[in-house]
Structures are given as structure tokens and as C-alpha cells.
Amino acid sequence: MQKRLATLAVPLSLALLVSACGSNGGSSGSNASSSKPADSSSSASNGGDKKAEQVTLKFMGWEVSPLETESVKKGLDMFMRENPNIKVEYTTIPGGTQYVAKMQTLVLGNEAPDVFFLQSDYYHDFVSRKSLLDITGKVDSSGLADDLIDSAVQLSTVNGKYYGVESCIVAPVLYYNKDLFDKAKVAYPPSDPTKAWTWDEFVDVAKKLTVKNGDKVDQYGVYGLENYYMTIAEIMSNGGNWFSDDLTKSTANTPEVKEVLQKISDLRKVDGVAPEGKLLTNSGMSATQMLQTGKIAMLVDGSWSLQELANMNFKVGVGVLPKFKNAVTHGQAHLHVASANTKHPEEAWKLIQFLSSEEYQLMNVKAGLWLPNHKSLYTDEGIAKWLTEGVHPEGFKDLIPYFTSSKTYPYALLSSQKIQEDTTAALDGYFLSSKSLDETAASIETTVNKDLSNLPK
Numbered sequence: 001m002q003k004r005l006a007t008l009a010v011p012l013s014l015a016l017l018v019s020a021c022g023s024n025g026g027s028s029g030s031n032a033s034s035s036k037p038a039d040s041s042s043s044a045s046n047g048g049d050k051k052a053e054q055v056t057l058k059f060m061g062w063e064v065s066p067l068e069t070e071s072v073k074k075g076l077d078m079f080m081r082e083n084p085n086i087k088v089e090y091t092t093i094p095g096g097t098q099y100v101a102k103m104q105t106l107v108l109g110n111e112a113p114d115v116f117f118l119q120s121d122y123y124h125d126f127v128s129r130k131s132l133l134d135i136t137g138k139v140d141s142s143g144l145a146d147d148l149i150d151s152a153v154q155l156s157t158v159n160g161k162y163y164g165v166e167s168c169i170v171a172p173v174l175y176y177n178k179d180l181f182d183k184a185k186v187a188y189p190p191s192d193p194t195k196a197w198t199w200d201e202f203v204d205v206a207k208k209l210t211v212k213n214g215d216k217v218d219q220y221g222v223y224g225l226e227n228y229y230m231t232i233a234e235i236m237s238n239g240g241n242w243f244s245d246d247l248t249k250s251t252a253n254t255p256e257v258k259e260v261l262q263k264i265s266d267l268r269k270v271d272g273v274a275p276e277g278k279l280l281t282n283s284g285m286s287a288t289q290m291l292q293t294g295k296i297a298m299l300v301d302g303s304w305s306l307q308e309l310a311n312m313n314f315k316v317g318v319g320v321l322p323k324f325k326n327a328v329t330h331g332q333a334h335l336h337v338a339s340a341n342t343k344h345p346e347e348a349w350k351l352i353q354f355l356s357s358e359e360y361q362l363m364n365v366k367a368g369l370w371l372p373n374h375k376s377l378y379t380d381e382g383i384a385k386w387l388t389e390g391v392h393p394e395g396f397k398d399l400i401p402y403f404t405s406s407k408t409y410p411y412a413l414l415s416s417q418k419i420q421e422d423t424t425a426a427l428d429g430y431f432l433s434s435k436s437l438d439e440t441a442a443s444i445e446t447t448v449n450k451d452l453s454n455l456p457k
Helices: 010-018 066-082 097-108 120-128 136-142 150-156 178-184 199-208 228-237 255-269 278-283 287-292 303-309 345-355 358-366 380-386 396-404 417-432 437-453
Strands: 055-063 086-094 115-118 164-166 172-177 211-213 216-223 296-302 316-319 335-338
Touching (some): 055 345, 066 086, 066 345, 086 097, 086 345, 097 115, 115 120, 120 335, 136 345, 150 164, 172 178, 172 228, 172 287, 178 296, 178 316, 199 216, 199 296, 228 296, 228 417, 255 417, 278 287, 287 296, 296 303, 303 316, 335 345, 358 380
Parallel strands (some): 055 086, 055 115
Antiparallel strands (some): 172 296
16 A cells, blocks of 8 residues: 655655555664575475475565554565465565565666565656566456455556555555544544535634644644655545546646645745644654644555554544545555566466465554455454454544545556656645746646656556
8 A cells, every 4th residue: 555744745655655554764774684685495394295395585664664564564464374484585675665665676776576565656657767666467367456445456566467456455545543623622624525525614623722822822723644655535526536537647737736725835925823844854753643632633644654643542532534525535556566577477366366365464454554345344244353443443434435536646647756746846846835836737737748748648
């Protein structure tokens, strides 16, 4: 899925997506092996019958939090017990652009791991370079595709073919510190999308939850919306998007987009209810820690952060984002893919199939890291398997229609990461400097249209 709000600099903005199942801040990478290499040769039993060939799969992901890495390793232990002839060496490296750069280098050097995590916004690019194994026949014959929600199918296929399977879904949501709301005697943000706050209602609450001590702000009402990943959801709420429906041109320079960018900028520059990104850097705290300690009352962040927040010993709530016209969020997640050059395609598929299974997914869903992408897990019986007291706050079930109807994350449908990088740089220039809105929107439109025209046909 995968994506922590620390600063608004481009690399950390991109790292946000990595932790999205993505995707939580970038701790330093470390190598983590769930097993030792196995002898790849066949061996005979005492009775003379040959055992299944012993195979070692190299599997690579990113290190975004100890909790997530622990979950992956537990799953791999389960997989190896069920497949005793397959040993999996799991290696983690730092997330964000560093992870992608490493993977690109490994692919070019024909040293790619057999199976690896891949951010959704790089998926089409890797497919276009013929770097991934086509697993369409395996997915279709397994019946897996029939149980994937529509957005998971859309994000896992390129021209109708599967080269990976989306791990889960993650989506932007609104977290809040219940104690701060109780102290201010303000009603909690709604979790039912049909009752979502309007933008004006949201700003009014943010003002009530901003506490000043003279000229100093001790508590801000909200943080997180200046990050491009969160901005997109509000643009969608206003009936806009970054691209035309056919993904051939930019729609950044439109009233729907510009209104949202202006309103988000006003939160900090006019309304005074949001801090600058450097506040986190100077405080030495993550955004989730600032929510816990009362430096901010509301935090717009990815659904993946619930795993961490549920372990931080304070009363956290989760609600839907404020709306402009409609209550909207978007969904995506990292994919599990295999190298086109793997020497063990059958075993690689077995691992991807396991990583796509309900059995594996439930471990991370119950912990609050992921949201399911299986239709069966959104039935009443399915929800009962993962909705967990002490992890999922009161009212979380009301959010489910919000997630199942989430719009597709647009960058995941493009085969060039440069488009996202250029857009993010322009937005940082707008939010963090005096660059005008009109100049920003026009610049994004021009640059993105040029990028789109250079995509492989």
C-alpha cells in the first residue's frame, strides 16, 4: 500500500507513499533476514524418494517501521511452514526515492530480487521497461481477481494484464486527539461520509482548537493537508483531478483545483490554524507524536498510521476528510511483484499469492496498518474478522463505505514518476513561498503536459 508527515520537502513527500502499505516516515534501512540461504539442490529421503527441490527466494521491501517489518517476517514464517521447500530471504532497505533508485539499479544490473515491494506510482514504469513477470494466467486461474475490489483490479492491471497484485488499500483520513476535543467541548469529526463536515465547518473547528499564548501558538488545529498526497483527495472532493479522465493532459489550471489549493494555503497563511512544516523538524517529533502530545488537534494522514497511533496510549479518533462538494478519499497501495528474470517463477508466484491471501492480509489489517482489498472482507462476516477493539476506534465501521468507494490514486495509472515529482516541487513552491496560485497552476499545467507528451506510446 506503500507513505509519515515530517517535512514537505520532495523526498519526504515521496517517502510518504512508500509507507502507504504503504507508507510511514523513513527510518534508516536495515537488513532483516527471516531465514538463512537454503541449498538449492534436490535431496533424497531415506526411502530413496526425492524431496521437492529446495529453492531460496530473495524478497525485498522497505524498512518504514519495526511494527510493519515484524508483521512481514511473521507472515514469511507462516509461508515457509506451509511451503517447506521454499526459503525466503527478506531484506529491507530505506524507503522513498532511495528504495526505488536501488531497485532500478538492481533491475538494470540483472540482480533484482525474485519478489519485491513496488510503489503503485512506479508500477506502470517498471511494466513499460519489461522488468516484471507477467502473472496474468496465475492470477486468473487462482480466482484471486474475482475477490478483489474494483480499485485493486484497476491498480494491479496494465492493459488487462497482471504484473503484480496490490497488497491492500490505504487512504487519506482525518485523525484527531479526543482529549483536546473534549477539553474544547467540540464535537468529534464525523466518521460517516454522509455527515462529512463542509470545508467551512472544518475551518471553524480548527480555529476553536487553535490555542495561543500571546503571539505564540501552543496548539494548532490541524496539520497535513499541504502534502500533495492529501491534497489530491480534497481536489477530488471538489470535482477536480490532476489529469483528464484519459490521462492525456493536465487539469491543474482549473477552478476546481485552484480553489482547493487556495483554501489549503489559507489554513496556515490566513486562518493561522496550521503550522509550517519546519515545526516538526524543529520539534524533533513526527506528526503522529505531535498529535499525541497536543501540539496539533487534527492530523490528515494515511490510514496506515493507525497501527502506530493505536500503540501510542492516547485517545485517538478517525474521521472522514472535510468535503467541498462530496466526501471523497482515494485508495492505492504498494504491489507485490516478481522480477521478469527470476529463475523461480513458480515459487515466486506462490509467494505473491500468499502475500495476496486473506490469511496474510488479516494480520496487517487487524493491526491497523492496512485496509482490506478483498470483497469478502467487507461483508458483515468479513468485517468481523478484522475490526479490532483497541485498534480501530469507535465508529470506524462507518468509514468502510468511504474506503470501498475510494477513487483511484491518479499517479498510479501513469508510467512516469517525473510527473509526480514535478507537481510536488511546484506545490512546495506555492505552499512554502510567495509564489502565486495562478503562476503555480499554470506552471504545473505546462510542465505536466510536456511530461505526458513524452510518455511511451
